[in-house]
Amino acid sequence: MTATGIGASVRRKEDQRFITGKGRYVDDYNRPGQAHASFLRSPHAHATIRAIDTSAAAGMPGVVGILTGEDLAADKVGGLICGWMIHSKDGTPMKAGAHPALAQGKVRYVGDHVAVVIAETLAQAKDAAEAITVDYDVLPAVVETAKAAGAGTVVHDVAPDNTVFNWHLGNQADVEAAFARAAHVTTLDIVNNRLVPNPIEPRAAVGEYDEAEEAFTLYTTSQNPHVARLVLSAFIGIAPENKLRVVAPDVGGGFGSKIFIYAEETVCVWAAKKVGRPVKWTSDRTEAFLCDAHGRDHVTHAELAMDEGGKILALKVHTIANLGAYLSTFSSSVPTYLYAPLLSGQYNIPAIYCEVDGVYTNTAPVDAYRGAGRPEATFVIERLVEVAARELNQDPAKFRRKNYVKSFPHQTPVIMMYDGGDYSASLDKALEIADHKGFPRRRRESARNGKLRGIGFSSYIEACGIAPSQAVGSLGAGVGLWESAEVRVNPTGSIEVLTGSHSHGQGHETTFAQLVSDRLGVPIESVTIVHGDTDKVQFGMGTYGSRSGAVGMSAIAKAIDKVVAKGRKVAAYALEAGEDDIEFKDGRFSVAGTDKSLAFGEVALQAYVAHKFSGAQLEPGLKEGAFYDPTNFTFPAGMHICELEIDPDTGVVTIERFTAVDDFGNVINPMIVEGQVHGGIAQGVGQALFEGALYDSDGQLVTASFMDYRMPRAADLPSFEVGMTVTPCPSNPLGIKGCGEAGAIAAPAAVMNALTDALGHENIAMPATPLAVWRAAQGSPHLRPEAAE
Amino acid sequence: MSAVSLTVNGKAVTADIDPRTLLVQYLRENLRLTGTHVGCDTSQCGACVVHLDGEAIKACTVLAVQCDGRSVTTIEGLASGGELHPMQAAFREHHGLQCGYCTPGMIMTAVDLVRRKGNSLDEHTIRDELEGNICRCTGYHNIVKAIAAGAENMAAEPQKVAAE
Numbered sequence: 001m002t003a004t005g006i007g008a009s010v011r012r013k014e015d016q017r018f019i020t021g022k023g024r025y026v027d028d029y030n031r032p033g034q035a036h037a038s039f040l041r042s043p044h045a046h047a048t049i050r051a052i053d054t055s056a057a058a059g060m061p062g063v064v065g066i067l068t069g070e071d072l073a074a075d076k077v078g079g080l081i082c083g084w085m086i087h088s089k090d091g092t093p094m095k096a097g098a099h100p101a102l103a104q105g106k107v108r109y110v111g112d113h114v115a116v117v118i119a120e121t122l123a124q125a126k127d128a129a130e131a132i133t134v135d136y137d138v139l140p141a142v143v144e145t146a147k148a149a150g151a152g153t154v155v156h157d158v159a160p161d162n163t164v165f166n167w168h169l170g171n172q173a174d175v176e177a178a179f180a181r182a183a184h185v186t187t188l189d190i191v192n193n194r195l196v197p198n199p200i201e202p203r204a205a206v207g208e209y210d211e212a213e214e215a216f217t218l219y220t221t222s223q224n225p226h227v228a229r230l231v232l233s234a235f236i237g238i239a240p241e242n243k244l245r246v247v248a249p250d251v252g253g254g255f256g257s258k259i260f261i262y263a264e265e266t267v268c269v270w271a272a273k274k275v276g277r278p279v280k281w282t283s284d285r286t287e288a289f290l291c292d293a294h295g296r297d298h299v300t301h302a303e304l305a306m307d308e309g310g311k312i313l314a315l316k317v318h319t320i321a322n323l324g325a326y327l328s329t330f331s332s333s334v335p336t337y338l339y340a341p342l343l344s345g346q347y348n349i350p351a352i353y354c355e356v357d358g359v360y361t362n363t364a365p366v367d368a369y370r371g372a373g374r375p376e377a378t379f380v381i382e383r384l385v386e387v388a389a390r391e392l393n394q395d396p397a398k399f400r401r402k403n404y405v406k407s408f409p410h411q412t413p414v415i416m417m418y419d420g421g422d423y424s425a426s427l428d429k430a431l432e433i434a435d436h437k438g439f440p441r442r443r444r445e446s447a448r449n450g451k452l453r454g455i456g457f458s459s460y461i462e463a464c465g466i467a468p469s470q471a472v473g474s475l476g477a478g479v480g481l482w483e484s485a486e487v488r489v490n491p492t493g494s495i496e497v498l499t500g501s502h503s504h505g506q507g508h509e510t511t512f513a514q515l516v517s518d519r520l521g522v523p524i525e526s527v528t529i530v531h532g533d534t535d536k537v538q539f540g541m542g543t544y545g546s547r548s549g550a551v552g553m554s555a556i557a558k559a560i561d562k563v564v565a566k567g568r569k570v571a572a573y574a575l576e577a578g579e580d581d582i583e584f585k586d587g588r589f590s591v592a593g594t595d596k597s598l599a600f601g602e603v604a605l606q607a608y609v610a611h612k613f614s615g616a617q618l619e620p621g622l623k624e625g626a627f628y629d630p631t632n633f634t635f636p637a638g639m640h641i642c643e644l645e646i647d648p649d650t651g652v653v654t655i656e657r658f659t660a661v662d663d664f665g666n667v668i669n670p671m672i673v674e675g676q677v678h679g680g681i682a683q684g685v686g687q688a689l690f691e692g693a694l695y696d697s698d699g700q701l702v703t704a705s706f707m708d709y710r711m712p713r714a715a716d717l718p719s720f721e722v723g724m725t726v727t728p729c730p731s732n733p734l735g736i737k738g739c740g741e742a743g744a745i746a747a748p749a750a751v752m753n754a755l756t757d758a759l760g761h762e763n764i765a766m767p768a769t770p771l772a773v774w775r776a777a778q779g780s781p782h783l784r785p786e787a788a789e
Numbered sequence: 790m791s792a793v794s795l796t797v798n799g800k801a802v803t804a805d806i807d808p809r810t811l812l813v814q815y816l817r818e819n820l821r822l823t824g825t826h827v828g829c830d831t832s833q834c835g836a837c838v839v840h841l842d843g844e845a846i847k848a849c850t851v852l853a854v855q856c857d858g859r860s861v862t863t864i865e866g867l868a869s870g871g872e873l874h875p876m877q878a879a880f881r882e883h884h885g886l887q888c889g890y891c892t893p894g895m896i897m898t899a900v901d902l903v904r905r906k907g908n909s910l911d912e913h914t915i916r917d918e919l920e921g922n923i924c925r926c927t928g929y930h931n932i933v934k935a936i937a938a939g940a941e942n943m944a945a946e947p948q949k950v951a952a953e
Contacts, residue, residue: 011881011882015886016881018886018889019873019880019881019892019896020868020877021822021823021863021864021893022865023824024823025826123809198925200828200888200925200926201826202827252888252889282827285831505888505889675884675887675931678929678930679887679926683925705829707833711925713929714916714920714924714929714932714933719912719934
């Protein structure tokens with residue numbers, strides 16, 4: 001391993017600009033002649049629009065233009081789309097209601113987009129938006145997930161009972177047969193709380209139209225600018241792709257919420273031509289709470305069947321998934337194919353059956369948030385096995401170990417073929433790091449101090465590296481999920497790598513450069529990673545689902561192989577040897593068995609000067625591209641252990657230790673990987689203890705600011721103890737599995753298993769706020785110190 | 790419109806501005822110092838922290854005209870003579886940032902924390918003092934490490950700590 005190669009904790013190349021204030025985020029972009037947009041949003045969760053009067057607003061100072069849904073319709077601008085088709089059990093397609101970027105006749109959630117005002121300054125745009133009069137006929141709101149179906153009020157006419165789909169996966173007959181012979185059944189009712197992603201950079205957009213070129217540019221906070229361009233072009237109809245450039249520069253966190261193609265970005269780029277000015281919009285935090293796609297929001301009933309010894313026989317799950325008021329870009333895939341196929345967890349479960357009802361409500365759209373379906377699945381199976389072990393008086397770690405998948409490949413009853421792993425190894429290492437043996441002593445100490453201490457496990461698995469295009473196509477995806485790369489070697493040996501992945505905190509500019517430096521033997525400083533601009537990178541599917549290492553870097557590796565192959569041809573001419581005799585190692589092409597060799601940079605120069613070969617023999621230049629389509633999902637897995645203490649007098653929970661042992665396959669940069677784990681854990685702990693988006697019965701979001709929605713802060717968390725085990729992924733050339741979501745997937749169950757262990761009962765839901773914990777502690781059988789002995 | 794004169798990163802600036810202009814707007818929009826970020830509208834996230842006469846403030850909660858005659862340091866003014874401030878260097882060394890958006894505010898808060906609490910900071914103190922800064926990426930683990938190390942390095946390398 002070299003100091004900058006694969007496996008080294010190279011300090012990040014991109015940090016220099018971020019720590020000196022030189023990062024360039026979308027709101028830092030200003031275009032000549034730009035005007036500012038402010039959106040008039042619905043104050044009602046559900047209402048018919050009788051009329052919109054913009055006449056007073058139009059005369060306000062600085063107003064450049066006011067646009068409504070009528071203008072969109074007149075321009076034949078298409079609606080926002082959901083790109084994953086789900087079919088119900090009866091074979092009917094999901095019921096997707098129209099989703100115009102500006103409301104047409106009806107608003108369906110608080111914050112829904114009614115009109116946009118474009119003015120010289122943002123303050124003028126906001127002032128004018130307030131002067132627009134909208135005549136609403138307010139309708140009752142459908143808010144509660146579990147009560148949405150058949151609520152009486154209809155969100156979209158296409159779904160008269162508010163049900164988008166009744167979907168299922170698995171073999172119901174097998175499951176029922178297994179339950180019939182089960183010795184023990186554990187049952188749980190679970191609410192997976194609704195979350196707001198809250199990257200600290202709010203969404204932003206600058207739309208621009210160039211009359212001379214008849215072309216648009218959109219600067220936007222996107223995790224996948226090419227997908228944004230594809231949707232804006234092919235479905236919304238802004239312009240053909242060759243006349244639409246999408247730039248996603250430095251992006252300040254995404255966590256899924258910046259995958260989607262939203263109304264505001266669409267309106268900014270469309271309006272730029274309408275008003276003849278660049279149009280800029282930056283979300284404020286309240287708008288982000290109201291309109292960024294939310295995450296999770298499941299209501300689930302789950303049952304686990306076991307034999308006398310505690311061997312799992314079958315799993316049965318019914319989930320109601322709240323999809324909000326409209327189907328966001330990938331929303332339908334999250335509670336279906338990203339959820340149910342992971343319900344097997346790390347366990348050998350012979351039969352699984354899962355039904356999911358997707359429902360419309362008058363709330364913000366719900367879509368992928370860090371983990372996307374997999375945290376929900378992990379929470380179901382990991383709470384179930386924990387409770388099952390407790391009910392059977394078995395040690396939860398031993399219970400898990402007994403039921404782990406131990407041989408690979410392993411075909412689950414719910415699509416997935418686990419390709420490799422060693423779950424017992426992660427468990428062993430985690431137990432050691434967490435000092436599991438010392439826990440009883442620590443628990444007694446806590447009890448002596450009047451505190452309740454608990455420990456909780458979470459053996460998570462996730463399907464990452466999404467995804468084999470043929471497989472996802474057969475499941476309803478509207479796109480392929482490969483990745484592209486282009487490796488451009490310059491005549492003097494410096495290299496640009498163009499990738500379809502997008503970095504918004506993950507450190508691609510460093511890890512991707514490490515791969516290139518390692519493979520081509522060039523200094524890491526000579527490698528520049530280019531991403532986030534559709535005019536530079538030909539195409540790409542973007543970054544989500546922990547796919548950039550496993551899929552994005554695999555594409556780069558494939559392109560590098562082609563560069564080396566071409567380099568061997570060039571070197572053969574330059575060194576006057578046969579191509580078969582050329583070896584490439586440590587950045588040098590050499591003739592086997594001789595001292596004749598050329599450095600990589602020298603071969604690059606030979607490729608461009610083309611003095612040693614004719615055009616008939618070989619094409620000049622050194623530039624290769626590749627598309628890599630994965631052959632399988634990847635399956636990162638691990639064991640997270642949470643140990644916490646409850647103060648029963650206040651309900652305050654202190655996380656005393658949090659141990660994470662993850663198997664991400666091969667690791668390029670351990671420092672960055674550990675950072676990803678830390679961040680994921682914080683979001684998972686946030687879900688368990690603090691965060692929850694709450695709507696009142698009228699559909700008003702009552703947690704629409706950082707004053708009301710409890711983000712995890714530094715003092716809420718401990719330093720984490722992170723370890724790794726490695727089983728290289730057999731399904732891609734680099735052996736990488738992916739690390740971006742593990743913490744958010746594993747942590748909620750670990751925390752809640754620890755909390756319920758401390759309480760001595762299961763009667764508490766997420767978020768376990770101090771009030772909820774205090775109430776639950778009043779019923780704890782552990783409250784008397786002697787009970788903990 | 791109101792006239793305002795202040796010193797920003799050691800440079801005298803004057804402007805005639807709408808009196809409701811926030812300091813953060815003035816810095817970002819008038820001076821194009823876009824390293825200071827806006828992450829919320831309730832003075833909670835701390836992405837906009839700058840120093841006013843050497844003390845950390847949230848630039849989203851101060852009017853530019855309130856800073857008349859005073860001295861502001863932003864993240865762009867922290868490094869001196871092309872050398873990173875020890876706190877900036879510590880954030881890079883300890884991977885105390887991912888997306889970079891909260892980072893300027895974190896670093897400015899951390900430098901102020903050292904001014905107030907000294908160069909030897911324990912984990913508990915650092916975590917408590919970060920109450921007004923939200924990071925969504927790092928889980929704070931490496932930010933805490935970076936601040937502890939940066940604080941120590943500020944004592945060891947006083948020449949790199951610019952006088953504000």
